[in-house]
Amino acid sequence: MRIPKLIPVITLALVTAVALSGQEQRGGNTGGGNTGSSGNTTGGRGNTGQTQNQGGFNNNTRQNDPFGGQQNDPFGAQQRPLYLNGRVLTSDGLPPSEPVVVQRVCTGNTFPEGYTDSKGRFSFRVGGDATLLTRDASVSGAGISQGSLMSGGAYTAVGMRQIGMGRFDLSACVLRAELSGYRSDDLQLGMYSVMENNDVGTIVLHRIEGLLGDVVSALTLKAPKAAQKAYQTGLREMRKKKPNHKKAIAQYTKAVGEYPEFAAAWAAMGDARVAADDAAGAKEAYSKAVEADPKYLRPYEPLIKMAVDQSDWPGLETWGSAYLELNPNAGNVRFLTAVAALNSGKPEKAEEMVLAMQASEDSKKFPQSFQIMGMIHEQRAEFEKAAGQYRSFIGATNEPESQNVQSVKRKLHEWQMLGVIQTSE
Secondary structure, eight states: OOOOOOHHHHHHHHHHTTTTTTGGGSSSOTTOTTOOOTTOOSOOSSOOOBBOOOOOOGGGOOTTOTTSSOTTOTTOGGGSOBEEEEEEEETTSOOOSSOOEEEEEETTEEEEEEEOOTTSEEEEEBTOOHHHHHHOTTOSSTTOOTGGGGOBSSOOTTSOEEEETTEEEOTTEEEEEEOTTEEEOOEEOOEEETTSOOEEEEEEEEEOTTOOSBSSOGGGGGSOHHHHHHHHHHHHHHHSSSOOHHHHHHHHHHHHHHOTTOHHHHHHHHHHHHHTTOHHHHHHHHHHHHHHOTTBOTTHHHHHHHHHHTTOHHHHHHHHHHHHHHOTTOHHHHHHHHHHHHHTTOHHHHHHHHHHHHTSSHHHHOTHHHHHHHHHHHHTTOHHHHHHHHHHHHHHOSOTTSHHHHHHHHHHHHHHHHTSSOOOO
16 A cells, blocks of 8 residues: 655654754743743843844835934934843753754744854844754744844744834743753743843753763864864854855865864764755765764764755665664654654554654654554554544644644544444544
8 A cells, every 4th residue: 555645744844853852852842932841941031132133124214314214213222133142051060062053942933043152152143043044954934034023013923022112022932052962941031122231041951861872972082183173163164153164164174184083073064065055065974974973963963854854764764763773762853763664665663663652752742643653554454543543643733723634634534434433422
């Protein structure tokens, strides 16, 4: 029997592929907005930084007005960008061992904003770093115009609304940090002014329990000084507001030329190539990182994301299975691997993944795992079992009016009319 396609499942997969090593243990609060993880940490509401100048105020400008419509705004507060700053630390009080991407999650959309420095500090202009948006294929809501960020009244699609001259409400957003092998506390945002120094506080990273892979490649310490210097130069270039990707790639190429086993440099080269729109080159670099150090977690995550984006089911199953051996508690990767296995004609492998999810709390975070199991039973003509899984999916989803749910409901109705399953009470 032909395998049912999982197009709706992949739509969700593209969203859930964010922060592969961390978000699976946040208790399901991937929706952003006012929800926080179980460990909402220091910081809180009113101490943060500044956002970006996103326009949207020129509609009030009068002709022949030399002040650009700012008679009541002598300091130009409305035109100033909003910046937020803070720190990222691990639970032992130390800064992360490598650059960390700080993400802003608002009303279901995720926006990478910037990197931390060597001391774990970050400062970003609210609105999303375009270079990071190209780096992360799983980011949702990336097509929103800059002008829409500054619209007043209700919350925009990025969870931001204007509440006064140069003041903005970001209480529908949280900040998270993304680092392989760690889960991030959510840092709740609040009200901020473009005229203030907005320090949001500290985002704390907690090492994931049961982790078998390495957060930092052990081979990095073995790299010669010339390779280390080139690698660090490349990292500094990529942290710039407007990085020169070719220059960074050249430095990483020099580093791996000096030391071919330099897994961290290969992974960093993959990031730079993604930013330079070289997907094939990025995949090659990430694969070299895995080849050099199979226990190094970081290169697996972008390889999984790229496989999802390209609907590369064999590749997704391969990378997902390898990642799970290093991080057995990665529920989101287990879900993606189940999707890949089913679409690759391996229902037994998909069933193994879903049963493991249903034995934990992961099925609550990924309700479409019930749909996958329903498809497996449907292939076997086990219609009552399939119906039970489909009903569990309908009951667990938070989108009861979605096209996917309506399609499943129609299928159950047809089965009832044909008499292949009993009418549900």
